Amino acid sequence: MPEKMPWRYCLAVRDLAAGYDGRPAIEGISFGIAPGQMVGVIGPNGAGKSTLFKAILGLIPRHRGEILLHDVDAMGQRALMGYVPQLEQVDRAFPVTVRDVVMMGRYPRIGWLRRPGRADARAVDQALERVELLPLAERRIGELSGGQAQRAFLARVLAQDPHVLLLDEPVSGVDATTQHAIFAVLEALRDGGKTVVVATHDLNCVIERFDQVLCINRRLIAYGPPGEVFREEVLEQTYGNHLMVVRVGDRQVVVADEHKP
Amino acid sequence: MIDFLLAPFQLGFMQRALLGGLLVGAVCALVGTYVVLRGLAFVGDALAHAAFPGVVIAYLLKANIYLGALVFALATAIGIGLVSRRGRVSPDTAIGILFAGAFALGVLLMSTIQSYTVDLFSFLFGDILAISETDLVVVGILGAAVLAVIVLCYKELLLTSFDPTVAEAMGYPVQALNYLLLGLVALTIVIAIQAVGIILVVALLVTPSATAYLVTRRFLPMMIVGVLFSCAAVGMGLALSYYLNVASGAAIVLLSTCLFFLTLGVRHLFPAAARS
Numbered sequence: 001m002p003e004k005m006p007w008r009y010c011l012a013v014r015d016l017a018a019g020y021d022g023r024p025a026i027e028g029i030s031f032g033i034a035p036g037q038m039v040g041v042i043g044p045n046g047a048g049k050s051t052l053f054k055a056i057l058g059l060i061p062r063h064r065g066e067i068l069l070h071d072v073d074a075m076g077q078r079a080l081m082g083y084v085p086q087l088e089q090v091d092r093a094f095p096v097t098v099r100d101v102v103m104m105g106r107y108p109r110i111g112w113l114r115r116p117g118r119a120d121a122r123a124v125d126q127a128l129e130r131v132e133l134l135p136l137a138e139r140r141i142g143e144l145s146g147g148q149a150q151r152a153f154l155a156r157v158l159a160q161d162p163h164v165l166l167l168d169e170p171v172s173g174v175d176a177t178t179q180h181a182i183f184a185v186l187e188a189l190r191d192g193g194k195t196v197v198v199a200t201h202d203l204n205c206v207i208e209r210f211d212q213v214l215c216i217n218r219r220l221i222a223y224g225p226p227g228e229v230f231r232e233e234v235l236e237q238t239y240g241n242h243l244m245v246v247r248v249g250d251r252q253v254v255v256a257d258e259h260k261p
Numbered sequence: 262m263i264d265f266l267l268a269p270f271q272l273g274f275m276q277r278a279l280l281g282g283l284l285v286g287a288v289c290a291l292v293g294t295y296v297v298l299r300g301l302a303f304v305g306d307a308l309a310h311a312a313f314p315g316v317v318i319a320y321l322l323k324a325n326i327y328l329g330a331l332v333f334a335l336a337t338a339i340g341i342g343l344v345s346r347r348g349r350v351s352p353d354t355a356i357g358i359l360f361a362g363a364f365a366l367g368v369l370l371m372s373t374i375q376s377y378t379v380d381l382f383s384f385l386f387g388d389i390l391a392i393s394e395t396d397l398v399v400v401g402i403l404g405a406a407v408l409a410v411i412v413l414c415y416k417e418l419l420l421t422s423f424d425p426t427v428a429e430a431m432g433y434p435v436q437a438l439n440y441l442l443l444g445l446v447a448l449t450i451v452i453a454i455q456a457v458g459i460i461l462v463v464a465l466l467v468t469p470s471a472t473a474y475l476v477t478r479r480f481l482p483m484m485i486v487g488v489l490f491s492c493a494a495v496g497m498g499l500a501l502s503y504y505l506n507v508a509s510g511a512a513i514v515l516l517s518t519c520l521f522f523l524t525l526g527v528r529h530l531f532p533a534a535a536r537s
Binding site: 110113 | 413
């Protein structure tokens with residue numbers, strides 16, 4: 001990338017290296033995302049998808065590189081980034097209702113020493129409405145199914161109203177209905193000018209729904225529109241040689257060869 | 262029944278004990294809500310034991326016992342945080358190392374005192390009936406401080422307890438809030454030592470809140486119901502210890518334990534009515 005390139009990006013990552021114990025788990029990662037784009041992050045297990053998200057959010061040590069939100073270092077404006085971690089990260093036996101959880105998304109806006117006001121309650125209701133959980137608002141979070149809980153955490157990030165959303169495998173292990181509901185919300189956010197970044201294993205979903213795809217395997221392999229990026233050699237570098245791109249009519253389909261390791 | 266429960270509290274020392282016990286019980290249940298939900302029971306027990314050398318040293322120097330206990334409990338809280346954060350050993354192991362070491366220091370120092378170790382034993386097992394008016398003032402002020410912190414940082418402590426990862430991603434100082442909470446636990450233990458003693462203080466910190474967890478579905482109700490369970494155990498425990506002439510601290514803790522198992526049983530028999 002040219003040195004003096006104007007950063008018209010919502011989220012820009014330059015030459016990022018990050019990881020625990022001084023050893024980088026990911027390195028040499030650079031990309032820029034314009035507002036209003038939905039980006040899929042793909043790579044095999046252990047490729048560093050979650051690590052990339054955590055590095056962007058400042059949850060793990062950064063060894064090198066820059067993370068810019070609207071051209072300014074992201075660490076000073078972390079509330080503008082919304083994060084939906086993998087589902088099993090929180091203790092769902094905790095005594096909070098769905099409404100309580102969604103209200104937590106408002107906390108950065110409310111600020112220290114202040115209590116939620118009427119505007120916050122409205123924002124929470126709207127967020128619950130958008131994920132169709134309003135009827136379950138008073139349930140304890142532990143009483144929800146996996147898919148419903150995932151929608152509750154999506155509602156929390158909606159209530160936060162960030163500029164960039166980072167979702168770590170939001171549709172893994174949830175039913176098809178929930179998957180569609182989640183993607184409908186994400187696409188609406190994208191159309192509303194948000195930057196949506198989603199780690200996923202479902203390459204065909206990436207082809208169908210995403211504007212850009214980021215292939216990583218400890219380093220950046222490729223970044224661009226799925227139609228251009230999903231080529232044999234890129235997928236081979238990303239996943240090893242057990243994936244194939246097949247054309248069915250005018251559609252691309254990615255097929256996994258289960259027999260190879 | 263009511264008369265039976267109220268009769269002992271005609272006496273001045275019983276009134277002081279009741280007031281002190283209710284204050285201590287309430288503060289323990291407030292902080293205990295976090296202790297139960299975040300799995301800090303072992304940490305709480307450790308901080309209580311680690312306060313013991315502080316008590317002995319303050320006794321030797323004729324300094325304020327509360328201050329000595331607080332300094333050692335806080336130092337241990339920071340020590341646990343530092344040792345486990347540097348990696349290498351798990352938090353569990355770090356706690357085991359620090360609290361046993363600190364307690365041994367207390368026992369060693371106590372063995373150098375020739376006479377009147379009876380006073381110090383009362384800190385191990387508590388002596389709520391000997392609570393003085395000065396003690397009540399100290400407990401009242403420290404308890405109010407704990408309550409103030411919980412009220413002021415309610416949102417932040419709730420969020421970091423439920424989802425520390427997202428709290429940190431939002432930019433909250435999660436590490437500092439963790440230390441703040443450990444500080445509250447340390448302060449609470451210092452307040453409670455006079456009432457139930459170092460050995461049993463963890464029971465007041467954990468049992469009423471755990472009982473409340475069984476019957477509530479939200480955080481604030483869990484806190485409030487925990488306070489009620491705690492105060493009930495204090496009142497009944499004191500009355501019982503008066504009639505049976507047994508140790509008050511132990512009676513309070515045992516009643517609290519009974520309430521827990523009773524609630525667990527009721528919940529088991531009537532699952533539909535559980536968790537309002």
